[in-house]
Amino acid sequence: MEATMTRLTDERLHELYTGTLKLIAERGFDNVTMDQIAEATKSSKATLYRQWGSKAALFADSLTAGGPVPDVAPDTGSLRGDLREMFGAHPKEIEHPPELVGAVLQAMKQNDEVATAVRTKIMDPLHERIALLIARAVERGEVAADCPAIEYVHLVLMAPFVLLDAVDGCDPQENDYVLNYIDALVLPALGIH
Amino acid sequence: MEATMTRLTDERLHELYTGTLKLIAERGFDNVTMDQIAEATKSSKATLYRQWGSKAALFADSLTAGGPVPDVAPDTGSLRGDLREMFGAHPKEIEHPPELVGAVLQAMKQNDEVATAVRTKIMDPLHERIALLIARAVERGEVAADCPAIEYVHLVLMAPFVLLDAVDGCDPQENDYVLNYIDALVLPALGIH
Numbered sequence: 001m002e003a004t005m006t007r008l009t010d011e012r013l014h015e016l017y018t019g020t021l022k023l024i025a026e027r028g029f030d031n032v033t034m035d036q037i038a039e040a041t042k043s044s045k046a047t048l049y050r051q052w053g054s055k056a057a058l059f060a061d062s063l064t065a066g067g068p069v070p071d072v073a074p075d076t077g078s079l080r081g082d083l084r085e086m087f088g089a090h091p092k093e094i095e096h097p098p099e100l101v102g103a104v105l106q107a108m109k110q111n112d113e114v115a116t117a118v119r120t121k122i123m124d125p126l127h128e129r130i131a132l133l134i135a136r137a138v139e140r141g142e143v144a145a146d147c148p149a150i151e152y153v154h155l156v157l158m159a160p161f162v163l164l165d166a167v168d169g170c171d172p173q174e175n176d177y178v179l180n181y182i183d184a185l186v187l188p189a190l191g192i193h
Numbered sequence: 194m195e196a197t198m199t200r201l202t203d204e205r206l207h208e209l210y211t212g213t214l215k216l217i218a219e220r221g222f223d224n225v226t227m228d229q230i231a232e233a234t235k236s237s238k239a240t241l242y243r244q245w246g247s248k249a250a251l252f253a254d255s256l257t258a259g260g261p262v263p264d265v266a267p268d269t270g271s272l273r274g275d276l277r278e279m280f281g282a283h284p285k286e287i288e289h290p291p292e293l294v295g296a297v298l299q300a301m302k303q304n305d306e307v308a309t310a311v312r313t314k315i316m317d318p319l320h321e322r323i324a325l326l327i328a329r330a331v332e333r334g335e336v337a338a339d340c341p342a343i344e345y346v347h348l349v350l351m352a353p354f355v356l357l358d359a360v361d362g363c364d365p366q367e368n369d370y371v372l373n374y375i376d377a378l379v380l381p382a383l384g385i386h
Contacts, residue, residue: 025299026223026303027221027223028299030219030220031220031221031224099298099299099302099303101295101298101299102294102296102297102298102299102301102302103299104359105294105295105298105355105359106218106292106294106296106299108295109291109292109358110219118359119359123359123360127360148376148377148378149377149378149381149382152378154360155353155356155357155361156352156378158352158360159348159349159351159352159355159356160348162298162355162356163348163351163352163355163356164348165302166297166298166316167312167316167347167348167351168348169308169312180341181345183341184342185341185342185345185346185382188341188342188381188382188384189342189378189381189382191381
C-alpha cells in the first residue's frame with residue numbers, strides 16, 4: 001500500500017518536471033539546490049529524494065518526460081517519410097524553457113550523472129532509432145550500405161534543435177525548417193535526391 | 194596620454210579573458226557579477242567598466258579573443274581545401290573551458306546584448322566566410338548555384354563544435370573528426386563526391 005500512497009499523480013509529476021526544468025534552465029544545474037526545487041514546486045525535499053535519489057536523476061526524468069525521443073521508430077516505407085514523421089512538429093507535453101539547451105550542455109560538463117543520463121536516455125536512443133531507419137533504408141536499396149555519411153546523420157539531425165536558435169534565431173519546428181533541412185541536406189548527403 | 198595609460202597589455206587582456214570565460218562557463222552568465230570577475234582576475238571593477246562598459250561586452254570580447262573566426266577566408270582552389278583549412282585544428286590563444294558552449298547558448302537566451310554580440314561577432318562572420326567559400330565553389334563549377342544544401346552548410350559546419358562532445362563525448366578537432374565529417378557529409382550534401 002505504501003508504494004501506492006507515495007506515487008505521484010501525472011499532474012503532480014508534470015508540475016515537478018516543469019518547475020525543475022524552469023529553475024535549472026534559468027540558473028544552471030550547479031546553482032539550483034533540491035531545497036529550491038522543492039520550494040518552487042511546493043513539494044518536500046524528502047519526497048524528491050525518495051522518488052529520484054538525486055538532483056541529476058530528477059533533472060534527467062524532467063528532460064525525458066513527454067519525451068523528445070519517440071518510443072518506436074516510424075516505418076512509413078521511405079527514409080524521407082520516416083525522418084519527416086520522426087522530426088516533424090510534435091505537441092510537447094512538458095514546456096522546455098528557451099535557456100534549456102545551453103543549461104543541459106553545461107550541466108553535462110558539470111555533472112557526470114547528468115551527462116550519463118542525457119546520453120543514455122536521450123542521445124543514445126535517438127541515435128538507435130535513426131540507425132534503425134537507416135538500416136531499413138539500406139535494406140530497401142535507398143541508401144548504399146557503405147555510404148560514409150551514415151556515421152554522422154544522428155549529429156546532423158540533432159543540430160537544428162540545439163543550434164538553430166543560437167545561429168539564426170529561429171525555431172526548427174516553425175516554417176517547416178526541419179522538413180526542408182531533411183530534404184535539402186540530410187537526404188542528399190545520404191545519396192537520396 | 195590618458196588613453197595610453199589605461200590601455201591593457203596583451204598579457205593582462207589574456208588573463209582577463211581567460212578568467213572571464215572560466216567564471217561564466219562554470220557558473221553561468223547571469224550568476225557572475227563584475228565584482229567577481231574583478232576579484233578573480235585581480236583587476237578593478239572600474240577598469241572593467243571603463244574598458245568594456247558591460248559584462249556582456251567583456252564576455253563577447255573574451256569569446257572572440259584569439260578568434261574562433263579566421264580574419265580571412267582561405268582560398269586554396271577547391272572547396273574541400275578551403276573547408277579543411279578553415280575548420281581543421283588551429284592553436285587556441287585563449288583556453289575555452291568545457292562548459293563554455295552550454296554557457297554561451299544559455300547566456301544568449303538570458304541577455305540580448307550577449308545574443309547580439311555572439312551573432313554579430315562569431316556566427317554572422319563565420320556564416321559570411323562560408324558563404325564566400327561556397328560562392329567561389331559555385332563560380333568554379335564545383336557546386337550548383339541552386340544546390341538546396343547551401344542554405345544549411347553554416348549550421349552543419351558549426352554542429353560538431355557545439356554538439357559532438359555532448360552527443361558522442363568526442364573533441365571534433367581530434368582524430369580528424371571534422372575533416373572526415375567534411376568529406377563524408379558536407380561535401381556530398383553539396384554534390385561533391
